Amino acid sequence: MSSPFSINGGACVAMVGKDCVAIACDLRLGLQSLTVSNNFPKIFPYGDVYLGLTGLATDVATVSDLLRYKVNLYRLREERAISPQTLANLVSSSLYERRFGPFFVSPVIAGINHTTGKPFICGFDSIGCIDFAKDFIVSGTASDQLFGTCEGLWEPDLAPEDLFETISQALLNAVDRDALSGWGAHVYIIEKDKVTKRLLKGRQD
Amino acid sequence: MLEAREFPPIFLCPVCKAPQLITSKYASTFLFIYQPPKSCQEVLLGITGKDFTLIAASKAAMRGATILKASDDKTRQLNKHTLMAFSGEAGDTVQFAEYIQANAQLYSMRNEADLSPSAMANFVRRELASSLRSRKPYMVNLLLGGVDPITDKPSLHWLDYLAALAPVPYAAHGYAQYYCLSILDKHHQPDIDLERGLELLRLCTDELKRRLPIDFKGVLVKVVTKDGIREIDYDDSKQVQSA
Numbered sequence: 001m002s003s004p005f006s007i008n009g010g011a012c013v014a015m016v017g018k019d020c021v022a023i024a025c026d027l028r029l030g031l032q033s034l035t036v037s038n039n040f041p042k043i044f045p046y047g048d049v050y051l052g053l054t055g056l057a058t059d060v061a062t063v064s065d066l067l068r069y070k071v072n073l074y075r076l077r078e079e080r081a082i083s084p085q086t087l088a089n090l091v092s093s094s095l096y097e098r099r100f101g102p103f104f105v106s107p108v109i110a111g112i113n114h115t116t117g118k119p120f121i122c123g124f125d126s127i128g129c130i131d132f133a134k135d136f137i138v139s140g141t142a143s144d145q146l147f148g149t150c151e152g153l154w155e156p157d158l159a160p161e162d163l164f165e166t167i168s169q170a171l172l173n174a175v176d177r178d179a180l181s182g183w184g185a186h187v188y189i190i191e192k193d194k195v196t197k198r199l200l201k202g203r204q205d
Numbered sequence: 206m207l208e209a210r211e212f213p214p215i216f217l218c219p220v221c222k223a224p225q226l227i228t229s230k231y232a233s234t235f236l237f238i239y240q241p242p243k244s245c246q247e248v249l250l251g252i253t254g255k256d257f258t259l260i261a262a263s264k265a266a267m268r269g270a271t272i273l274k275a276s277d278d279k280t281r282q283l284n285k286h287t288l289m290a291f292s293g294e295a296g297d298t299v300q301f302a303e304y305i306q307a308n309a310q311l312y313s314m315r316n317e318a319d320l321s322p323s324a325m326a327n328f329v330r331r332e333l334a335s336s337l338r339s340r341k342p343y344m345v346n347l348l349l350g351g352v353d354p355i356t357d358k359p360s361l362h363w364l365d366y367l368a369a370l371a372p373v374p375y376a377a378h379g380y381a382q383y384y385c386l387s388i389l390d391k392h393h394q395p396d397i398d399l400e401r402g403l404e405l406l407r408l409c410t411d412e413l414k415r416r417l418p419i420d421f422k423g424v425l426v427k428v429v430t431k432d433g434i435r436e437i438d439y440d441d442s443k444q445v446q447s448a
Contacts, residue, residue, distance in 0.1 A: 008369060029371050034382060036363060037371040057369035062334050101338065 004056045004104040005126075007032060009180025010042055011140035012052035013171050014110040014121040015154060016133075017163035021119040023050045023110035024171045024187040026142075026202075029057055030180060038183035038204070042140075046071040047081035048195065049111035050188055051091070054140035055126070056104035063103050066094065084111030084120040088130055095128030102126045106139035112190055119190075136170075142178035149174045164189050164198070172202050244346065247292035248413060248421050249279070249378040250385060251348040251361045252405055254397040258350035258359045258429045261406055261439075262290045263421035275422040283309035284319040287351035288427055288434050289329070292378055293366060294344040301336075301343045305329055322351025326362035326370060334368035342366075346378040350429050357431045377409075384416055385409040399428065403437070414445040 012025040029040035043052045044064045051067065053060040070090060074082050082090070088109050095103060107124045122130050123137035131137065136154050138146035149170040158166055168187055175181040185200040248263035266277035280290045281302040289305065291298045308328070313319050320328065326349045336343045349362040363376040375389040388408050397405070403426075410424055423441030427434055 007367075029369070031365070031382075034386075036376070036382075036386075037373050039373075040371055056367065057371075058334055058337065058367040061330065061368070061370055065331075 005054075005106070006141050006180060008055075008057040008060075009141045009178075010040075010054040010057075010060075011138075011142035011146060011171065011175050011178065011181040012042055012054045012106075012108050013136060013138045013146050013150065013167060013174075014052065014108045014123070015136045015150070015158075015163060015167045015170075016119045016121055017158040017160060019112075019117070019119065020158075020160045020163055020189060020191045021110040021112060021121055022163045022167040022187065022189050023052055023108065023121075024167050024185055025052050025054070026140075026171065026175050026181045026183060026185050028181055028183040033179065035183065041186050043186055043188060044068070046087060047075070048114075048190065049082060049084045049087050049109065050190065051087070052108040052110075052139065053105050054108075055106050059103040059105045063094075063105050063107070067091065070094065081114070083113050083115070084109055084122075085113060087111070088120075088122050088124075091124060092128040092130050095124060095126065099127050106143075108137050108139050110188070110190060112192055117192060138174075141180040142174045145174035145177045146170060160189050160191055160196075164196075168198075168200055172200065176203055244293045244344070245379040246417070246419055246421065247279070247379050248381040248417075248424060249290045249292050249346065249348050250381055250406065250409055250424070251290070251350050251363075251373075251376045252389065252393065252402050253350075253359045253361045253374050253395070254399060254402045255395075256352070256357065256359060256430060257399050257402060258288075258352060258361050259399075259402050259406055259426065259437075260288050260290050260348060260350045260429070261410070261424040261426045262292075263423070264425050265420070265422035268295065272420075272422065276425075278425055280425065280427055281306045282434055283325055283349075284313050285433055286319065286354055286429055286431065287322050287325050287349065288429050290348045290350070292346050297343045298345050301333075301345045305332065319354060321353050321355070322349060322360045322362065323353075323372070325349060325351065326364070326372070330364060330368050330370040333364065333366070337366075337368055348376055348378065352429050352431050354431070359429070380417060381409070381413060384412045388412060399430075402428075403439075406439075410441070411445050415447050 014023040025042040029037040136150045184202045189196045250261040252259040262279035266274035347364040363371045377385045426437040426439040
């Protein structure tokens, strides 16, 4: 309880499938054991790339606002949408700018690169070290539990519908074992030409 | 990959055990500051309904164990249909609230249009968030109640001194959270009318009178509707039997 990462609670996970990626987060906002809100999404869209942010709620909001500003400027300057890889480097350098007074967040990125058509996910620590992964990325207070459920459920080349089931079960079962996460979830399934957002009710206790 | 990174211990408020964390961008180490314990005992309550937002704030102005005033107004009107209630460190609260109030009014005069409640909440959050990583942050907890002038939709925003912002149907700050949120969880519906809203508020204040160890001198109640903000006569004289 002595870390700013676990004051407000929350969890986020991203997974790779066959020509698709998925990203999901819980909806709780708390102050230690007290739940303040059960509708606090932690995934933010930047064009068709998605960023999940867990950690200190104030920094979740600050970082998501800051990146919205930077990505909007990027789109105006370049006259094209940002790719997941570019966003990853933007997040990384933005976080490292605050090396000695960091934002207390653990970001996760999921998207499909429109030039190569390849799925892309990655995670970061709070000072911007990128963790590229071929399978899944987890973050938040339920990250230990998520490692377990993802390791158990994930398999290569899942179709979009199967990926949805896998990521949903992985998240819901992980947050049920974490007192600081839960209260429903948002799940995004990102394919080449469409994105499906689903709201999971989950356990409300 | 920076994993299990050690952080200096966060101090917990000796009274309410709330984490007391402030970071400073000027220092490579972290700076930790206590939120004054008495702010936990100040009552801020907000309830939204079908077409209104109710804000209630305790009337006691405290300094240490002393009550200096029993008719304190912990709210400021930001524009025609947005009201802000605040608690926290003495001085910081009114200073910050009136700074926000002045900027809200400046915006209204310049643009001949008011900021919507959610736009206002995001403005306040940004001001508080940039103060958080400064040399001397504001220690202020806020509730922002409003009714959108275009859609007539009521809204309530909860903000703590770390500048975490959450739009909520009902909210509280300080010890009142522990007593009132569970009552409102059970009884609140999004489509209630003002009469029912006041009934719920009565349930909450009765519980606070019953369970809080100190006298908070009753609450000042204001309601925001599409017609503006008005104070509501709220009878606090009734004695509540303790459990």
